[in-house]
Amino acid sequence: MASTSPKSLLLLVLAVAVVVSDAQLQLSETFYDATCPQAASIVQQKVNAFVDADRGLAAALMRLHFHDCFVRGCDGSVLLNSTDTMLTEKEALLNKGSLRGFEQIDEIKMELECACPGVVSCADILALVARDATAKVGGTSWPVFLGRIDGGASFADEVNSSLPERTDNFTQLVARFARVGLDARDMVILSGGHSIGQVHCGAFFERLYNFQGLNITDPSMDPEFAAMLKVQCPPTKPFGFMALDATNGTFDSAYYLDLLTNKGLLESDVALLSDPLGVEYAIRAVQDPMAFLNEFGWAMIKMGAIPALEPYGWRRHCAFVEPKF
16 A cells, blocks of 8 residues: 555644644644743653663653543643542552653653743643654654643542543444544554553453453464463463563554454454454554554544643643642
């Protein structure tokens, strides 16, 4: 299949621009040009240094943006620490012990506050960091529209009902994405975020050792792949780690090739091929990897435009809420 043409990319840009302009905020690539023109370069330099030191951080930093936007919109609420009166998203079952990168975000925020005090929102930092981390490990860059307002609240009990879960089927995944204004195609493309990162072995133990409660391996899993997994992830090591795709640490379309060759890990990943849309897109991504990289960027722009549920103000520290200013 031919690569995505410039005309097609232009149409994608225009379509995404409409989505962004229709969001609660009028986000803009030039939002900080007058108030903090060095913001994007500061973020990029810090992200490059972090990922050079620990390549695994790329997936973690991208994931923070996902987990932020799906709960209360893109408002930086995933970064807030719990208080005496508020158990925050960090403490939710799906987040605690699995999200990381908070210290790096704090470091970026500190440098931005030194350069431009009280200007750049934590939610915008997450959007920039997700783009730069992805590009650093093989993805293509994309324009980041800025101007998000941070939220002032974060609730752990909102997380589990908002985020996609590893056991979701195709219909459930579509429903979860639809709640935040994303369609089925967006879901299939954004699932490609699993091109980088690792998962605890226990997350796929049911498929590996007790499929449908029958004490067998999921028969749809490639036998050689299953045998390798059993060596890497014995039943006694549920907290071991396994790469989410064959090219761990490189952002590419290998995730979809793994699915097509029965080497997917999570139930929610395998579920993509239960629908013709998922099958069609997986084949297309494998045939035209550059098209996937570009389309992932545009889907991230669309996700990044999910409006904040309760905008509060620009927080000076991403982990705490201060009086409005």
